[in-house]
Amino acid sequence: ADTLGSAAARTGRYFGTAIDASKLDDPVYTTIAGREFDMVTPENGMTIDATEPRQGQFVFTNADRIVDWAAQNGKRVRGHTLLWHSQQPQWLVNLSGGALRQAMLDHVDGVMTHYKGKIYAWDVVNEAFADGTGARRNSNFQRTGDDWIEAAFRAARAADPAAKLCYNDYNIEDWTSAKTQAVYAMVKDFTSRGVPIDCVGFQAHFGSGSPYPDLRTTLRNFAALGVDVQITELDIPSAPAATYAAVVGDCLAVPRCAGVTVWGVRDPDSWRSGDTPLLFDGDGGKKPAYTAVLDAL
Numbered sequence: 133a134d135t136l137g138s139a140a141a142r143t144g145r146y147f148g149t150a151i152d153a154s155k156l157d158d159p160v161y162t163t164i165a166g167r168e169f170d171m172v173t174p175e176n177g178m179t180i181d182a183t184e185p186r187q188g189q190f191v192f193t194n195a196d197r198i199v200d201w202a203a204q205n206g207k208r209v210r211g212h213t214l215l216w217h218s219q220q221p222q223w224l225v226n227l228s229g230g231a232l233r234q235a236m237l238d239h240v241d242g243v244m245t246h247y248k249g250k251i252y253a254w255d256v257v258n259e260a261f262a263d264g265t266g267a268r269r270n271s272n273f274q275r276t277g278d279d280w281i282e283a284a285f286r287a288a289r290a291a292d293p294a295a296k297l298c299y300n301d302y303n304i305e306d307w308t309s310a311k312t313q314a315v316y317a318m319v320k321d322f323t324s325r326g327v328p329i330d331c332v333g334f335q336a337h338f339g340s341g342s343p344y345p346d347l348r349t350t351l352r353n354f355a356a357l358g359v360d361v362q363i364t365e366l367d368i369p370s371a372p373a374a375t376y377a378a379v380v381g382d383c384l385a386v387p388r389c390a391g392v393t394v395w396g397v398r399d400p401d402s403w404r405s406g407d408t409p410l411l412f413d414g415d416g417g418k419k420p421a422y423t424a425v426l427d428a429l
């Protein structure tokens with residue numbers, strides 16, 4: 133295989149990237165993305181401020197551009213993200229209590245219904261736990277009651293039964309951290325009570341203090357609960373080839389690791405562009421980490 137996507141496909145996995153709608157007019161960008169990746173995640177096109185800027189009035193312009201581009205190019209889509217404390221429109225920020233809970237469920241239903249049958253997996257809930265502790269993040273959604281995540285996943289299953297439903301977060305790659313343990317406990321609780329959840333996304337926005345010896349253990353332990361695991365937003369400062377290869381190796385070592393997504397195409401496309409954390413340089417050239425990943429797949 134000579135592309136990331138085709139190499140990953142040999143073991144039934146995918147290799148994806150984040151895509152920003154504003155870059156779909158850039159031919160260097162679309163050439164690389166079209167050639168190398170077989171899964172795409174909208175970087176910003178599906179956040180709540182983008183898809184429901186006014187309550188009940190859904191806007192899918194940028195998200196549709198990405199989903200249509202993916203379909204035309206034979207790629208699957210990870211939906212990102214239905215419920216997140218960040219990138220919320222003001223109308224939502226202004227709600228609370230029962231009105232917020234209902235608006236939250238209506239948002240899940242509205243967006244998922246528009247894309248019914250077209251999304252491989254949805255990040256239903258993103259980043260609901262606080263750093264450093266096992267506590268829930270104190271978000272507006274959380275203040276509607278501890279059961280908000282469960283309610284969201286139930287609404288999501290009802291809206292599009294074919295889509296995999298993921299919980300997605302960062303800093304949950306280290307098995308021993310309190311945050312990882314708290315997310316694990318939630319997933320274990322959901323699977324034991326029949327709350328619908330199919331996958332856990334590990335963002336993997338890593339620091340330079342790599343490698344990550346616990347990642348494989350963490351992936352294995354979550355997978356043992358009966359869910360898929362996915363690396364969903366991988367980027368590593370300076371893109372060390374060995375660390376990239378190790379992360380891919382950790383996914384390959386776990387049968388239920390469905391695939392890896394890197395968070396952008398070229399370094400200048402990255403939200404951490406100063407860290408040059410991706411697989412392609414600013415000219416679209418393949419970096420050493422690219423070759424390491426391809427060899428590891």
Ligand code: XIL
Binds near residue numbers: 175258335402403
């Ligand atoms: C980043 C994006 O890359 C930016 O374009 C955005 O404006 C800010 O956030 N966790 C997530 C992603 O789930 O959506 C974030 O993406 C990175 C952290």
